[in-house]
Amino acid sequence: MAYVYMPLLLSLIGFLLVFLCLSPYIKAAYSVMSIISENTAQTSVDETEVPDFKLENTSGETESIPYSPDMYPQLGELYAQIHCDRLGIHENVYFGDSSTELNKGVGQYAGSGIFGFGRTIILGGHHATSFAPLEYVEVGDVFTVNTSYATYTYEVYDMVVANEDDGWAFGFDSDEEIITMYTCYPFTPLASYSQRLYVYARKTSGPYLEH
Amino acid sequence: MEQKLELNIKKNNKNTKRRPDVISVILSFILAVLLAVMGYAAGAQIGIFRSDIITESIDRTGYSEKVYNQILADSVELGKPMMIPEEVFQDVFDLEKVSRDIKAVYNSRIANTYTAADTEVIRQRLKDNINKYAKEQDIEMGEEQNAAVDEFVSLIEQRYSSGIDIFYISYYVSFRNMYQKYFGILIAVIAVLSVLDIVITLKRHKRKYRGLRYITYASLAAAIMTGAAPAFLYIQGKYRSLNIKPDYFYSMIVDVADRSLSVFMYVALFFVIVSAILIAATVVLRKKYSAGHYKNSASLNV
Numbered sequence: 001m002a003y004v005y006m007p008l009l010l011s012l013i014g015f016l017l018v019f020l021c022l023s024p025y026i027k028a029a030y031s032v033m034s035i036i037s038e039n040t041a042q043t044s045v046d047e048t049e050v051p052d053f054k055l056e057n058t059s060g061e062t063e064s065i066p067y068s069p070d071m072y073p074q075l076g077e078l079y080a081q082i083h084c085d086r087l088g089i090h091e092n093v094y095f096g097d098s099s100t101e102l103n104k105g106v107g108q109y110a111g112s113g114i115f116g117f118g119r120t121i122i123l124g125g126h127h128a129t130s131f132a133p134l135e136y137v138e139v140g141d142v143f144t145v146n147t148s149y150a151t152y153t154y155e156v157y158d159m160v161v162a163n164e165d166d167g168w169a170f171g172f173d174s175d176e177e178i179i180t181m182y183t184c185y186p187f188t189p190l191a192s193y194s195q196r197l198y199v200y201a202r203k204t205s206g207p208y209l210e211h
Numbered sequence: 212m213e214q215k216l217e218l219n220i221k222k223n224n225k226n227t228k229r230r231p232d233v234i235s236v237i238l239s240f241i242l243a244v245l246l247a248v249m250g251y252a253a254g255a256q257i258g259i260f261r262s263d264i265i266t267e268s269i270d271r272t273g274y275s276e277k278v279y280n281q282i283l284a285d286s287v288e289l290g291k292p293m294m295i296p297e298e299v300f301q302d303v304f305d306l307e308k309v310s311r312d313i314k315a316v317y318n319s320r321i322a323n324t325y326t327a328a329d330t331e332v333i334r335q336r337l338k339d340n341i342n343k344y345a346k347e348q349d350i351e352m353g354e355e356q357n358a359a360v361d362e363f364v365s366l367i368e369q370r371y372s373s374g375i376d377i378f379y380i381s382y383y384v385s386f387r388n389m390y391q392k393y394f395g396i397l398i399a400v401i402a403v404l405s406v407l408d409i410v411i412t413l414k415r416h417k418r419k420y421r422g423l424r425y426i427t428y429a430s431l432a433a434a435i436m437t438g439a440a441p442a443f444l445y446i447q448g449k450y451r452s453l454n455i456k457p458d459y460f461y462s463m464i465v466d467v468a469d470r471s472l473s474v475f476m477y478v479a480l481f482f483v484i485v486s487a488i489l490i491a492a493t494v495v496l497r498k499k500y501s502a503g504h505y506k507n508s509a510s511l512n513v
Contacts, residue, residue: 003428003431007429007435010240014436033450033453036453036455126291127294128291189294189345189350190350191293192355192356
C-alpha cells in the first residue's frame with residue numbers, strides 16, 4: 001500500500017507547490033487560450049442566405065421614411081443589390097470596399113452615405129468581374145438599387161477617366177444624392193491600371209431617410 | 212529457546228508497522244521533483260524541440276498540398292484585376308517544388324541560416340506564360356505593359372515566399388535555441404543532484420532495501436508528475452479548439468501538440484518501468500536480508 005499512497009502524496013505536494021508558484025501564469029495562459037478558442041462573431045452575413053430585397057411596399061413612391069439604426073449595415077454585410085438591365089449588371093452590394101468585398105461583388109466605401117441619406121455613395125467593383133459591363137455604359141442608363149428598406153433608381157449623367165489618386169473624381173462635393181461607380185481602367189488585360197473609370201448617376205426615385 | 216526464536220521471527224515479520232523516516236520522505240520528495248524536471252526536460256528535447264517533428268507533421272497532415280492549393284488560388288485571385296486567366300499559372304510551380312521548398316526553408320531556419328525559397332524559376336515561367344498569352348490574344352506588350360507584368364510577377368514571387376515560410380516559425384526557433392543552450396547544463400545538474408540524493412538516502416538505511424523503497428516512491432511520483440498533466444491536456448483537448456487560421460496550419464499545430472504530449476506520457480511510462488525494476492530489486496534484497504538474518508538468529512539461539 002505504501003507504493004500507492006506515498007507516490008500519490010509526494011506528487012500531490014509537488015502539484016500543489018507548482019500551482020502555488022505558477023498559478024498567475026497558468027491562469028493567464030488559460031485566459032489567452034479561452035480568448036483564442038472562442039468562436040469569433042461573424043461580421044459578415046451568411047452569403048448562402050441572400051436577403052429578399054424586392055419589397056412591394058417600398059417601391060420608391062414614398063418621398064421619405066424615418067431612419068432607423070437597423071438600416072445602417074455592418075462592415076462586410078450584404079445589404080443591397082444593384083441592377084442595370086441594359087448592361088446586364090446584377091450584383092450584390094457589400095458594405096466596405098476591401099478585397100474581401102470586391103471579390104464577392106460590388107463594395108461600398110464605408111465612409112460614404114447609405115442609399116437614401118442624400119449624400120454621395122461610392123461603389124467600387126473589379127473591371128474584370130462585377131463592373132466589367134461598365135465598359136459600355138452610356139449617359140441615360142438606369143441603375144436600380146434594392147435595399148431591405150426601399151428601392152432606388154439612379155440615372156447616369158456623366159463619366160470620366162482619372163488617375164487613381166484623383167480624390168476630386170469621387171464626387172463628394174455633389175449637392176444631391178448620387179452614386180459614383182468606379183473601376184480600373186482600361187478594360188484590356190495586362191495593363192498598368194493606374195487609372196479609374198468614374199460613372200456618375202443621380203437619384204431619380206426612392207425615399208429620403210429622415211435622420 | 213524456541214520461544215525466543217519465535218519472538219525474533221515475529222519482530223522481523225513484515226506486518227510489523229514502522230514509522231516512515233521523515234528525512235527519507237523529504238529526500239524522496241526532492242528526488243521526485245528532480246526526476247520530474249528531468250522527465251519534462253527530456254520529453255521536450257525528444258518531443259516538441261526535436262528538429263524533425265515539424266517536417267514529420269507536414270507529411271502527416273498534407274500541409275504541403277494545402278499550401279500549394281492556397282498559393283495557386285491566391286495567385287489566380289491576384290491575376291483577376293489584370294484579367295490574367297487561370298491557365299497562365301499552369302506549370303509555374305508544382306506540388307513537389309512547394310514541398311521541397313517548405314522543408315528547405317524550415318531546415319535552414321532550424322540551422323539558423325535562413326535561406327529564402329528560389330523563386331527565379333517561378334518568375335521566368337510566369338513571364339513566359341504571360342507573354343505567350345499576350346501573343347495568343349494579340350495584345351501588344353509595350354513598356355507600360357511590361358512594367359505592370361514585372362510588378363505582378365514580383366507580387367506572385369512574394370506570395371510564394373510568404374506561403375512557403377511556416378507561420379511564427381521564427382518564435383519557435385528562438386525558443387528552441389534558448390532551450391538547447393541550457394538543456395545540457397540542466398540535465399547534468401539534475402543528474403548530479405539526483406545521484407547525491409540517492410546516495411544519501413541509501414546511506415541513511417542500514418538495510419538498503421528500505422532506502423530503495425524511498426527511491427521507488429520518488430520514481431513513481433515522478434511518473435505521476437510527468438505524465439498526469441500532459442495526459443490531462445491530451446484527453447481534455449482544449450488546444451484543439453484554438454481558433455487558428457489557415458486550416459492547414461491548425462492541423463499541423465494540433466498534430467505537433469498531440470505528438471509532443473504523447474512523448475511526456477512515454478517518459479512517465481519509462482519511470483513506471485524503472486519503478487517496477489526497483490520494486491523487484493527491493494523484494495529480492497529484502498528476501499536475501501531476511502534469509503541471512505534468520506540464519507544468524509537461528510545459529511545464535513541454538
